């Protein structure tokens with residue numbers, strides 16, 4: 467790792483609680499308290515599960531990915547912490563007190579339209595920044611958006627992020643793990659599993675659908691898609707059935723109380739062919755003008 471990676475001494479990282487688990491390990495809330503008087507700052511520490519060779523390589527890549535990102539709408543990477551004897555290492559991130567957007571919207575049902583449009587434009591700006599660095603996130607979903615305050619959200623979880631090679635406009639995945647296909651664009655579901663900025667735009671559309679459904683667990687994308695395709699479960703595999711309905715131009719229905727202009731914007735993100743989808747900058751402009759016009 468580059469020498470400028472700040473190192474947090476493990477002996478001063480006081481464990482407070484577990485924030486969540488991922489397939490890599492877990493994220494813990496800690497206080498970095500070198501003075502031992504509880505005046506230290508709160509941090510989110512992503513502990514790598516007992517270092518499997520591949521995990522360590524992926525982990526180091528995630529650290530490299532995060533360490534170059536500097537944007538108000540992307541969760542801030544702070545550094546690393548080595549365990550005694552350097553047997554394993556942890557990723558130190560800024561702590562977001564309000565947790566993930568899913569939990570936040572379940573707790574705060576009264577999030578108004580204006581605030582939702584503000585969150586949507588912040589996510590678009592974060593994605594514009596990622597695109598400027600040629601990064602494809604590949605796992606854009608409400609569960610991977612963190613809430614810093616009642617008026618600021620940030621994109622997080624760069625475990626699946628890839629950098630598009632300079633000579634290409636997309637990234638082809640070789641080992642698609644258990645990928646969240648209900649957030650994936652058609653071209654990422656088919657055997658070609660191509661990922662690009664435009665496939666991130668598709669996922670952003672699904673994220674906006676979650677946002678404007680108040681992340682209502684009864685209306686979540688997976689459940690809505692499964693209702694639509696589960697008619698013949700013994701039929702072709704689920705990804706294939708999903709592709710059929712998408713090819714047939716069926717899309718997730720407008721969430722209840724979602725303004726027509728917002729749903730029209732979401733539908734632009736779900737154009738079947740990638741080149742027909744809007745850019746992130748066009749999306750943030752459109753969101754901005756909706757926020758101006760709508761007497762929300």
Ligand SMILES: C[C@H](Nc1nc(-c2c[nH]c3ncc(Cl)cc23)ncc1F)C(=O)NCC(F)(F)F
Nearest residue numbers: 485486487488493510559561562565610622623
């Ligand atoms: C496995 C971890 N899961 C969780 N994390 C947090 C969390 C609160 N506050 C946080 N502040 C900084 C970080 Cl990195 C996480 C949290 N809350 C609930 C979780 F289930 C995670 O990383 N999730 C991906 C993403 F960060 F995008 F939400």
